[in-house]
Amino acid sequence: MKIVAATYGTEGDTRPLAALCHALRSAGHDTLLLADAGTLGSAHALGVPSKALAGDIRGALEPGQGIGTVVGGSSDLNATAKALAAIANAHAASWLRTILDEGRGADVLLVSGLAAFVGLAAGDCLRMPVIGAGMIPLSPTRAFPSPFLPPSLVPGFLNRASHNFVSAMMWRAFKGSTNAALTQVGGLPPRKRMWEGHPMLYGVSPSLLSKPDDWPSNTLACGQWLLPSPDWTPPRELQDFLAAGEAPVYIGFGSMTGFDTSRLKQALTAGLRGRRALFYPGWSGVDTSDLPDNVLVVGETAHDWLLPRTALAIHHGGSGTSHSACRAGIPSVVVPFAGDQFFWAAQMKRRGVAPDAVKGRDIAADVLSRRIDEALAAPVRERARELGARMREENGLATAVTAIEQLGTQLRARN
Numbered sequence: 001m002k003i004v005a006a007t008y009g010t011e012g013d014t015r016p017l018a019a020l021c022h023a024l025r026s027a028g029h030d031t032l033l034l035a036d037a038g039t040l041g042s043a044h045a046l047g048v049p050s051k052a053l054a055g056d057i058r059g060a061l062e063p064g065q066g067i068g069t070v071v072g073g074s075s076d077l078n079a080t081a082k083a084l085a086a087i088a089n090a091h092a093a094s095w096l097r098t099i100l101d102e103g104r105g106a107d108v109l110l111v112s113g114l115a116a117f118v119g120l121a122a123g124d125c126l127r128m129p130v131i132g133a134g135m136i137p138l139s140p141t142r143a144f145p146s147p148f149l150p151p152s153l154v155p156g157f158l159n160r161a162s163h164n165f166v167s168a169m170m171w172r173a174f175k176g177s178t179n180a181a182l183t184q185v186g187g188l189p190p191r192k193r194m195w196e197g198h199p200m201l202y203g204v205s206p207s208l209l210s211k212p213d214d215w216p217s218n219t220l221a222c223g224q225w226l227l228p229s230p231d232w233t234p235p236r237e238l239q240d241f242l243a244a245g246e247a248p249v250y251i252g253f254g255s256m257t258g259f260d261t262s263r264l265k266q267a268l269t270a271g272l273r274g275r276r277a278l279f280y281p282g283w284s285g286v287d288t289s290d291l292p293d294n295v296l297v298v299g300e301t302a303h304d305w306l307l308p309r310t311a312l313a314i315h316h317g318g319s320g321t322s323h324s325a326c327r328a329g330i331p332s333v334v335v336p337f338a339g340d341q342f343f344w345a346a347q348m349k350r351r352g353v354a355p356d357a358v359k360g361r362d363i364a365a366d367v368l369s370r371r372i373d374e375a376l377a378a379p380v381r382e383r384a385r386e387l388g389a390r391m392r393e394e395n396g397l398a399t400a401v402t403a404i405e406q407l408g409t410q411l412r413a414r415n
Contacts, residue, residue: 129411223396271368329388
């Protein structure tokens with residue numbers, strides 16, 4: 001099959017799609033990945049054909065810019081929806097034009113992230129099967145609330161309704177730009193209702209998040225979509241640091257930016273109480289020039305190599321980092337800021353591999369220190385080892401490839 005995958009977001013959105021495209025290519029399929037230019041490094045490294053979609057996600061995450069205002073301050077769902085939609089609103093027509101140009105002659109479209117609505121519109125224009133893909137479980141269910149709402153604020157009997165509510169909010173925020181692109185670029189009338197019923201595949205571990213009984217048969221939690229283990233030699237400084245003492249704490253916030261970096265750094269360094277730590281700044285912009293000697297700054301490293309060599313991970317709770325920490329068999333201390341990060345923090349607490357989360361905007365050294373102690377308790381470490389062993393038995397990419405092959409055949413037969 002010829003498959004075009006379109007996503008838009010941070011590294012956490014693009015990397016899993018690059019891994020999936022690579023797995024599909026290894027299975028004999030022709031793939032093309034469309035995403036933000038600044039997040040395509042993994043695709044280039046894997047030899048996955050790719051093309052940039054218009055925009056600059058990193059710039060949109062800067063303080064005071066777009067979604068950066070949500071990370072830095074507001075936790076209101078409406079503000080989040082508007083901030084996310086603002087990115088798509090600015091580029092919907094360009095994204096649709098690119099997807100249509102590249103998608104002609106394809107058999108299936110995979111759509112994900114902020115490009116999902118435009119991708120579904122492209123499917124209408126091309127009369128082509130569309131499969132949704134993602135790292136956040138958005139399909140309505142009674143099993144858990146929408147990941148975009150604080151888990152503690154949604155009573156169980158409203159779980160399914162919360163998904164429908166969030167979907168309606170997102171559609172309202174994205175509808176204008178999506179329909180404008182659909183009519184101006186695609187030549188089709190505007191849609192009154194959002195798309196429903198298309199297959200959804202999630203790069204989510206069923207060991208961390210059990211598949212709900214009320215999901216339809218075309219909705220699947222496949223397991224984490226991991227990049228192939230690189231042929232990578234760690235820098236000598238990192239090797240020496242790891243060999244010099246007990247397993248360190250890993251600290252990393254991935255593509256997060258827009259928060260109070262000074263407050264975060266002070267809380268982290270004080271909360272460690274002299275523990276050895278590795279700090280990956282990512283996109284955060286944290287000034288690492290004055291970190292204490294017990295903290296080593298590291299560049300981008302393979303999680304599957306590094307995390308098993310650490311004692312626990314302090315992170316923001318993004319889907320990718322959460323899965324990687326759990327898969328490594330180590331506990332987490334989650335410092336969420338926005339979006340689905342609170343949801344993953346709750347899932348890890350529910351599995352007993354993380355204590356209560358430390359809100360990123362309210363982080364304090366004494367609270368962080370207590371959470372580290374709780375995470376390093378023997379029962380938590382044992383549950384983390386057990387969860388990691390189960391997750392390492394999963395093959396999310398193989399499951400997803402099989403599902404795409406089967407769904408693609410079924411959908412093309414109907415068209």
